[in-house]
Amino acid sequence: MILTVRAIEDTAALDALATRIDRLEWRDGGATAGATAKAVKRNLQAVLSGREGEALHGDLMRIVADNAVVKAAAQPHRFSRLLVSRTEGEGHYGAHVDNALMGKGEDRMRTDISFTLFLTPPAEYEGGELVIHAAGMTQWVKPQAGEIVLYPSSSIHEVRPVTSGCRIACVGWIESWIADQGQREMLFDLENLRVSLRTQMSRQSAELLTLDKTIANLMRMWGRR
Ligand SMILES: O=C(O)CCC(=O)C(=O)O
Numbered sequence: 001m002i003l004t005v006r007a008i009e010d011t012a013a014l015d016a017l018a019t020r021i022d023r024l025e026w027r028d029g030g031a032t033a034g035a036t037a038k039a040v041k042r043n044l045q046a047v048l049s050g051r052e053g054e055a056l057h058g059d060l061m062r063i064v065a066d067n068a069v070v071k072a073a074a075q076p077h078r079f080s081r082l083l084v085s086r087t088e089g090e091g092h093y094g095a096h097v098d099n100a101l102m103g104k105g106e107d108r109m110r111t112d113i114s115f116t117l118f119l120t121p122p123a124e125y126e127g128g129e130l131v132i133h134a135a136g137m138t139q140w141v142k143p144q145a146g147e148i149v150l151y152p153s154s155s156i157h158e159v160r161p162v163t164s165g166c167r168i169a170c171v172g173w174i175e176s177w178i179a180d181q182g183q184r185e186m187l188f189d190l191e192n193l194r195v196s197l198r199t200q201m202s203r204q205s206a207e208l209l210t211l212d213k214t215i216a217n218l219m220r221m222w223g224r225r
């Protein structure tokens, strides 16, 4: 499942983030890629370790992790550290697969879902599409600024060369309670059904209680760290 979620609604909030990101220091993006991905990665990455960088990291994390649709679609157990990348002047990230395991020690995690929070309006740069090669079909995405694209970490994907302008994006990974993407999709469908039925009937109705029970029991059956 490839999903686009609107996460930042107002342009003032996007402008404020852009201003903060502008003040950060940038390094070669190759430093944070796995061995094979490094060879195809041509972009810059913000240093998020300073005081302002950490504050920004916290705010970006809240934008993603507190989003109700992200929660329902991804069933997150753990989030990776986020990266903020800048791609310009023919910069790109060639076809690659993300590392299956990331982080060290306590933070070691499996990557089930990859996501990109797009921070630049699409009219401000050419190219820079995120291209996801799912089984049997290829999807090109270049959404609005403030939208998050979630896609399976198991897919081959790439960022097309940015031929003019500059593309700023925030990327990260999720370890889900539900490792299997088919099971995750079924739970997401049921969750959406529940939200829609709640607008039509009482929460205490037998139908909604049965749905609550089924969702909870499927989570118990499929939920794994
Ligand atoms: O910038 C993007 O949209 C995706 C970046 C990516 O694939 C990665 O960092 O592994």
Ligand SMILES: [Fe+2]
Pocket (backbone or CB within 6 Å): 096, 097, 098, 114, 157
């Ligand atoms: Fe990637």
